[in-house]
Amino acid sequence: MRFFLLLLLSWNCLGVHAEPVELTMANKLVALAEYRKGTPNKPAVILLHGFLQTHDFPTVHSLVAGLVDAGYTVLAPTLTLGVTYRKQSMACEAIHTHTMRDGMEEIAAWVGWLKARHHGDIVLIGHSFGSLEAIAYLSDKHDQAVTRFIGISVIEGRLTLDAAQTAHLIAEMRLAANSGEPRVVVHQFSFCQRYQSTPKGLLSYLEWTPRRVLDAAAGLPVPSLFIMGGRDDRLGNGWVSQLKVRSRVKIIEGANHFMDGEYEFDMIDAVLAELKVS
Template identity: 25%
Template sequence: MSIMNRILLLALFFFFAAMSPTMAMADGKNVQFVHQGLQLNANLTMASGKSLKDGAVLITHGTLAHNGMQIIAAMQKELAGHGLNSLAISLGYGLSNRTGMYECQTPHRHIYTDALDEIGVWVAWLKTQGVSKLALMGHSRGGAQTAWFAAERFDPIISKVVLLAPMVWSESAMKEQYRNRFGKELSEPLAKARKMKPAEMMTAGFLACPDAQVSAGSFLSYYASEPRFDTPALLASIKAPVLVIAADNDQLIKGLPERVKPLADGKKVSLTVISDADHFFNNFAAEDAAEAAAKFLKD
């Protein structure tokens, strides 16, 4: 075979590979949107042969994470395989064009409910793209924020809600977790933050970050007592059917199945517990979770 023929065959190979639906589903398309002066990013993954008029799933990640983390990427890939389009967003956390994990050394000025605002922005964007049927999905804290959005900022195009290992909350548990993680009482930085102006910066243990530079307003938004942090308490207020997917070996969100089971009637609220799964649904657990989500969304 001549060199020119080899070059031609290679060119044809890469052309058809680029056109392959499987590759398109795996890679997705980066979408950007400017909100309050910040460039927000999202990954749009289309199922083969589908358009946005066929609907979409809007996915929100967990604490200080991003839309490329394994659980989110696995969900998008598996959902596409089941014929479902998805848009996985990266929360801005007050930064423009944010990618990757939020680094602890970066000052924190973001507010807990910023996530609800950004979910709303992307819901509105999807509507402009022709989406008339939308499911919401969120993982971990992103699941809790998704539930809060669905409970209080519901849009009629939202048909169903899927919550992956969403956060549960109680004031006593939050205090205990803070003490165990940072070796001090939560009451100390809370009292300090309450005496400061919201934009003033302080040094404190914050989320996963020891000795973080965090604004008083940001700290209070995550640590002041707020019953709406508790996902199970929001489920009754969500107008669309909800599926809660729990991991049976979740070491971060404990007690979720026990909290949700009494609420699960199989109609308004459903519960699925994935065996041999940790909080991030690693390995085959992500496929099992995605299959459960896809079945719920397509029923």
């Protein structure tokens, strides 16, 4: 029944009001996004996709549908990751030249773009690594129009290394990045076993260690809620518990990292409930 309703919502929302959006970034790359205009008196939502994904990722897509149906203006951009007009999710083995900073700047660009069209509050919602990108953006300098943050299945930038090893790797990447020579490194990162990237790019992500993420999440300048799946197996042990220590966390029991299936509604309900609060 829920699935039927979801399809109905998808048809109503995506088929009528979808508007592709192109935005040329400062580096001349063109970024793509999906824009859904909602009720003016409701906050607009920027939905950020996960690591190497696009705004067409199912979890993002479900959230777009739920929010549009609830009358929220939604902007779902696809970060370029160094590829102009990027429409495809990127492979781990691709030559990644993008950095965390690039993502933060593209979020800022999209906030600016949205703010030019929506005069109300802006809520950042991120899924998985998109939550981390949003935390990084909010932790650095954020537009005041952004008033709330919801992180879904926020990830810790997991490495299969202990702290010492991580530190050693970071040092190594810094050295390589500072050498100025165009080179790429291949290393395990996040869900990629062979993540091929420039040292600078990899370093920008490695520097967001779990501790840094917990600290940043706890110190966000806007109200935030972390919605986590009770059966998310992509997170490190104790990550949710650590997150709960200093941040507001809602656990959807039984849901995995992607909140798919019947848990999509729980996820949307939780998001909508949080948006109502604001």
